[in-house]
Amino acid sequence: MAEQKATNITWHNGAITKADRERLLKQKGVVIWFTGLSGSGKSTLANTLEEKLFEAGHISYVLDGDNIRHGLNKNLGFSPQDREENIRRIGEVSKLFADAGIFAMTAFISPYRADRDIARALLKEGEFIEVYAKVPLDVAEQRDPKGLYKKARAGEIKELTGIDAPYEEPLNPELVIDTSEKNLEESVQIILSYLKEKEIIR
Amino acid sequence: MAEQKATNITWHNGAITKADRERLLKQKGVVIWFTGLSGSGKSTLANTLEEKLFEAGHISYVLDGDNIRHGLNKNLGFSPQDREENIRRIGEVSKLFADAGIFAMTAFISPYRADRDIARALLKEGEFIEVYAKVPLDVAEQRDPKGLYKKARAGEIKELTGIDAPYEEPLNPELVIDTSEKNLEESVQIILSYLKEKEIIR
Numbered sequence: 001m002a003e004q005k006a007t008n009i010t011w012h013n014g015a016i017t018k019a020d021r022e023r024l025l026k027q028k029g030v031v032i033w034f035t036g037l038s039g040s041g042k043s044t045l046a047n048t049l050e051e052k053l054f055e056a057g058h059i060s061y062v063l064d065g066d067n068i069r070h071g072l073n074k075n076l077g078f079s080p081q082d083r084e085e086n087i088r089r090i091g092e093v094s095k096l097f098a099d100a101g102i103f104a105m106t107a108f109i110s111p112y113r114a115d116r117d118i119a120r121a122l123l124k125e126g127e128f129i130e131v132y133a134k135v136p137l138d139v140a141e142q143r144d145p146k147g148l149y150k151k152a153r154a155g156e157i158k159e160l161t162g163i164d165a166p167y168e169e170p171l172n173p174e175l176v177i178d179t180s181e182k183n184l185e186e187s188v189q190i191i192l193s194y195l196k197e198k199e200i201i202r
Numbered sequence: 203m204a205e206q207k208a209t210n211i212t213w214h215n216g217a218i219t220k221a222d223r224e225r226l227l228k229q230k231g232v233v234i235w236f237t238g239l240s241g242s243g244k245s246t247l248a249n250t251l252e253e254k255l256f257e258a259g260h261i262s263y264v265l266d267g268d269n270i271r272h273g274l275n276k277n278l279g280f281s282p283q284d285r286e287e288n289i290r291r292i293g294e295v296s297k298l299f300a301d302a303g304i305f306a307m308t309a310f311i312s313p314y315r316a317d318r319d320i321a322r323a324l325l326k327e328g329e330f331i332e333v334y335a336k337v338p339l340d341v342a343e344q345r346d347p348k349g350l351y352k353k354a355r356a357g358e359i360k361e362l363t364g365i366d367a368p369y370e371e372p373l374n375p376e377l378v379i380d381t382s383e384k385n386l387e388e389s390v391q392i393i394l395s396y397l398k399e400k401e402i403i404r
Binding site for chain 2: 015016020023024025047050051054057059060061062063067071072074085089092094096097099100101102122164
């Protein structure tokens, strides 16, 4: 087994590897990158998936606005450069979590294909799972969990993705989940089935 | 138990908490912040501690130059502002790892007291363990694992901590380990004993 070989080699350097940690945790360290409009269900999917994985003894960590925008990325605004740097840092931190053997889930709109592809390029083949939470704009706007669409329509905020800023759909995401057609349970089951099929979880 | 109470409250919000992850991993998520001169033994201590913890079934992650300077912080140089931002980001990422229930170990010179105290302030009481790898400059210079002292003495690099840039000793670190007096085994044992005493590991 390639995995065990790597373990033996590095063991003598006194350093624990990703493969070692994966063996201990009985899971593969991967990035599950949720992308989609505000109100598409990214955070709900990530948090519910985390809960299901936890019940099965797996360890994940959700990176989202709550723990990133107020901490690591608090010195970034919403200019194009800052948005790019925001996603770049999230990609790099996700990679560290995956290297630690943890499921790193990210729940950000991440509207630009190029930025998501930069994050993907940090990981090995199969370690970056892009989940497109697809939903018609009118459904997202009706949900409006953060009241952003209302504010954008009233002209109180600018450059909201879907209203006056573009969302670039993924061309080849690992998974597409239309949360206006599937309920939460079904949606999460699609991801769990994928993780099992790819032997990322037991 | 306060821990379990928090778990129950948040469970129904569909979010897994730090306490949940700590329960699953059977350890506390803390930051072990190694500081000291180049050649003081920070990385060796961190990697050996990680190995010992791994043998006991614990999961840690070492943040060091290899995985930070070439990734998350690759857009930072060595100006005073960039050095400060470097340590700030490392502090924020450590906090995320601790929140994930992992032992986050950092192995950077981190010469400024103010920067280390900013990292400390991100964590709760008892979650930030500052380990000062103390060693006389002449011993560090003799070890010179990265050849930095030689280059500094030859005038090839500037502002090396200990030579022409200051190192501010911690005033109240949780642990001080003089790696010129204690061998690696003894040094790591001091940290392990501390973690057991504080019930961070079993």
